[in-house]
Amino acid sequence: MKYNFDKVINRRNTASLKWDAVHDIFGDKDVLPMWIADMDFEVARPIYEAILKRAEHAIYGYTTIPESLIDAVIERIKSKFNWDVKPEWLIFTPGTVSALYIAIKAITSIGDSVLVQEPVYYPFFSAIRDNGAHIVSNDLKLVNYHYEIDFDYLEDKFLGKDGIFTGSNRIKAMILCNPHNPVGRVYTKEELTKIGEILIKNEVVVISDEIHCEIVYTGHRHIPFASISEEFADNSITLISGSKTFNIAGLETSIIIIPNKKLRRRFIEAKGKLLSNPNPFGLVATEAAFRYGDDWLSQLLEYLEGNLKFLMDYVEKRIPKVKVIKPEGTYLAWLDFRELGMDKYTLSEFLRKNAKVGLDDGYIFGKSGEGFARLNFACPRSILEEGLRRIEKAVKEII
Known part of the structure; x- marks a missing residue:
């Protein structure tokens, strides 16, 4: 069976912590959630059945x-x-x-x-x-x-x-x-x-x-x-x-x-x-x-590798002040925003209010995470592109 990971599924009003708690977590319902580690993909058909x-x-x-x-x-x-x-x-x-x-x-x-x-x-x-x-x-x-x-x-x-x-x-x-x-x-x-x-x-x-x-x-x-x-x-x-x-x-x-x-x-x-x-x-x-689940998983991994390549290329070419630590595993990208020169709270506010993206603040992962943020790229590529576009626009407005 061929799975469509490009399919955008509306997860709002499903008691989704990732999507329905956006206002409570980030203070703005228009923030695009790319934080908590769950994927925006339907499960393998055998699981559903x-x-x-x-x-x-x-x-x-x-x-x-x-x-x-x-x-x-x-x-x-x-x-x-x-x-x-x-x-x-x-x-x-x-x-x-x-x-x-x-x-x-x-x-x-x-x-x-x-x-x-x-x-x-x-x-x-x-x-x-x-x-x-x-x-x-x-x-x-x-x-x-x-x-x-x-x-x-x-x-x-x-x-x-x-x-x-x-x-x-x-x-x-x-x-x-x-x-x-x-x-x-x-x-x-x-x-x-x-x-x-x-x-x-x-x-x-x-x-x-x-x-x-x-x-x-x-x-x-x-x-x-x-x-x-x-x-x-x-x-x-x-x-x-x-x-x-x-x-x-x-x-x-x-x-x-x-x-x-x-x-x-x-x-x-x-x-x-x-x-x-x-x-x-x-x-x-x-x-x-x-x-x-292996048929679904093999297709998922191929799609995630494609998302990762898209993410790396986009950031390198269009947001060069941000650096991506390329992951060897997980569907989480660790982004380095230190060149923007913001303290941890200013960076957090910048991502939420200026870029309107919901990432996990790097400092919650420990002091050595200050200046970083975690992005979940296990989503349809169109959502990933929209999130990166928002970050790009916000960064260009301040440099």
Whole structure:
């Protein structure tokens, strides 16, 4: 089946957070939303049909996890990433952010520290703070418009050179974001191995957020952290979902992979009654996506690569004061507005009021995100072009 990703679908008045909360979030109903990470594309037909079929059974009670879904998850991970996952390693939750909260709760005590790599997905910060832990950042380095891990600085964190991260404040966990949101890095096996070796040596558990793992572009390959070795698997909690890949985030279904039996028990105990199983529609949608969604996904990736090329070319030729950090994965572009010389609040106001585009402010991803903004290019090309045209017009008016 050929899918039409150029089709513009009116999402207003559908209780869409992306489109219907524009006035509340940006203060202007005419702002074009290009922020939160969901796509403006219809789902794969098999997902739609699976939901319709489940809806025909007009009882929507509490759920258990069907064996067919467990099999689908295991088969997909094996076929996509050559990682052999066992059924008992899997825990299903309604969403990855809530699972992240539980993972931190399971690993840390009040006063412990959790390591992140800024700029990074901003709910990481609240998940750490709300569990009474401290945030420690090993900021990524921007080298020739390519983000790299600062391994020397990472080692320093565990040598006590910052003065506060030993003893009762020591780092207990690291949240690894791969592919990295918002900068789009897809880490290599060598990078992941080096991270893993440092963390194991220092008894730090890896919480690996890999929900963008199937949105990866030509020339790059996603490698699950835990797939590298048994030792890495035994020291990790992996978060995956069909939500970003197949545009089913609203169905709130995520998969948590914990090979270590003791760590898995701690996660389950921390979860308690805080999280139930996902809803029945999320379960059937995820299974349909994993079993029958590859035709749609291959066409989606081709379209997204086209959008990315269009975005890069447009900005380079028509808005040269803005720079794009080319993503290796995700459908999120990290835009550098620093040449405009605005502070973080002025830039935010400029994008909302002058350009009338709704982007995610870079500073919410950490201090190193100041002067940047995140743009979601998973939309019909005509919408992408309109957003870029608005930014171009606003920039030209001030230079």
